[in-house]
Amino acid sequence: MKLQIDRDRLLREIESLASISDAEAPAVTRIVFTPADLKARAWLRARCEEAGLTLRQDAIGNTFARWAGSDSKAPAVGTGSHIDAIPNAGKYDGVVGVLGGLEAMRALQQSGFRPKHSIELLVFTSEEPTRFGIGCLGSRLLSGSLSPDAAKRLKDGDSESIEEVRRKAGLRGELEEVKLPNGYYKAFIELHIEQGPLLERQQIPLGVVTHIAAPASLRVVIEGAGGHAGGVLMPDRRDALCAAAELILALETAARTSGAIDTVATVGICEVFPGAVNSIPSRVRLSADIRDTDLRRRDGVIKSMENACNAISASRQVTIHTELLNADAPAECAPEVVEALSQACRKHEQKFLLMISRAYHDSLFMSRIAPTAMLFIPCRNGYSHRPDEYASPEDIARGTLVLAETLAQLSK
Numbered sequence: 237m238k239l240q241i242d243r244d245r246l247l248r249e250i251e252s253l254a255s256i257s258d259a260e261a262p263a264v265t266r267i268v269f270t271p272a273d274l275k276a277r278a279w280l281r282a283r284c285e286e287a288g289l290t291l292r293q294d295a296i297g298n299t300f301a302r303w304a305g306s307d308s309k310a311p312a313v314g315t316g317s318h319i320d321a322i323p324n325a326g327k328y329d330g331v332v333g334v335l336g337g338l339e340a341m342r343a344l345q346q347s348g349f350r351p352k353h354s355i356e357l358l359v360f361t362s363e364e365p366t367r368f369g370i371g372c373l374g375s376r377l378l379s380g381s382l383s384p385d386a387a388k389r390l391k392d393g394d395s396e397s398i399e400e401v402r403r404k405a406g407l408r409g410e411l412e413e414v415k416l417p418n419g420y421y422k423a424f425i426e427l428h429i430e431q432g433p434l435l436e437r438q439q440i441p442l443g444v445v446t447h448i449a450a451p452a453s454l455r456v457v458i459e460g461a462g463g464h465a466g467g468v469l470m471p472d473r474r475d476a477l478c479a480a481a482e483l484i485l486a487l488e489t490a491a492r493t494s495g496a497i498d499t500v501a502t503v504g505i506c507e508v509f510p511g512a513v514n515s516i517p518s519r520v521r522l523s524a525d526i527r528d529t530d531l532r533r534r535d536g537v538i539k540s541m542e543n544a545c546n547a548i549s550a551s552r553q554v555t556i557h558t559e560l561l562n563a564d565a566p567a568e569c570a571p572e573v574v575e576a577l578s579q580a581c582r583k584h585e586q587k588f589l590l591m592i593s594r595a596y597h598d599s600l601f602m603s604r605i606a607p608t609a610m611l612f613i614p615c616r617n618g619y620s621h622r623p624d625e626y627a628s629p630e631d632i633a634r635g636t637l638v639l640a641e642t643l644a645q646l647s648k
């Protein structure tokens with residue numbers, strides 16, 4: 237089997253897809269089920285049909301393009317990613333995994349390889365949370381991580397429900413039919429740009445992902461007592477911002493002392509009410525984002541934060557209300573898929589790094605229903621979700637080659 241990646245065609249296709257956008261080049265904006273997204277989907281389906289793949293679309297718009305294997309009863313080997321893009325994003329996030337996946341399949345076809353297990357390209361709907369406020373909508377439904385009823389309650393910024401929006405986009409069927417049956421995939425692989433700087437910094441062209449970190453996010457509201465900045469003396473104060481400061485530092489300490497470098501915690505929002513120089517803060521709203529590759533350790537940090545809330549509310553006479561908005565479990569990638577990727581790297585004499593995905597992806601949810609791993613390629617300066625996001629043609633082609641090799645090994 238001689239595998240040859242048509243790099244020029246792949247790069248041309250990445251450019252073509254980038255041109256279907258609501259932002260001026262080089263920026264890409266493609267929000268799920270907008271005319272730009274629908275046009276991009278149609279363009280992509282045409283490319284899959286040209287490659288002789290059989291297309292299927294489910295009720296949420298996840299798109300499956302299948303190259304049938306010789307054993308129709310054997311579970312498929314899947315690969316794919318997403319083509320939606322946040323406002324003012326770049327060309328490569330998600331797209332490399334979709335068009336690279338398609339090119340890997342075409343390269344296998346041209347090499348004369350014939351799979352036993354079907355090989356399937358999967359394009360997920362709405363990996364980005366832009367429209368409905370929740371990321372990985374398609375893969376959550378595919379994996380049963382989000383119930384159809386919960387999905388139906390989601391609305392976009394114009395108060396249009398998912399049901400309305402997807403029907404307008406021409407999608408038929410019921411959300412209840414989206415979940416994949418058990419054992420549908422023998423393995424799933426997502427090729428993706430790293431979205432971090434490690435591969436570039438270490439000058440290693442490929443990353444094989446062993447763990448995918450996942451965030452828990454919380455909203456915290458602290459209520460104290462306001463008053464005049466001159467009139468209320470210090471012993472009488474119940475300053476909500478001072479309580480918030482203590483809580484933020486307690487969270488930092490909890491993450492720093494978790495025992496692992498993989499624990500991270502961030503307070504990115506701090507809204508102070510009433511927000512005047514001569515007024516004691518009476519109310520503060522905070523966000524907290526806590527991530528780890530280990531669920532127990534991450535939830536341990538949440539517990540420490542709750543303990544700190546109790547202690548601070550007692551000592552400062554404030555009330556602290558926390559609300560857990562989201563807490564997806566991190567994933568460990570499947571050892572057999574990690575090994576298949578590693579072997580493919582070795583076979584093509586490519587150096588690779590075993591690494592952790594700090595961002596989460598559709599693979600986080602796919603890992604709940606299929607043996608899953610990810611393959612990373614470097615991106616310049618680690619930049620992503622911005623117009624100057626860049627991955628080199630060599631790196632894209634290399635990732636695609638290793639993906640093709642891995643798909644071949646797993647589908648034999």
Ligand SMILES: [Zn+2]
Pocket residue numbers: 318329330363428597
């Ligand atoms: Zn992505």
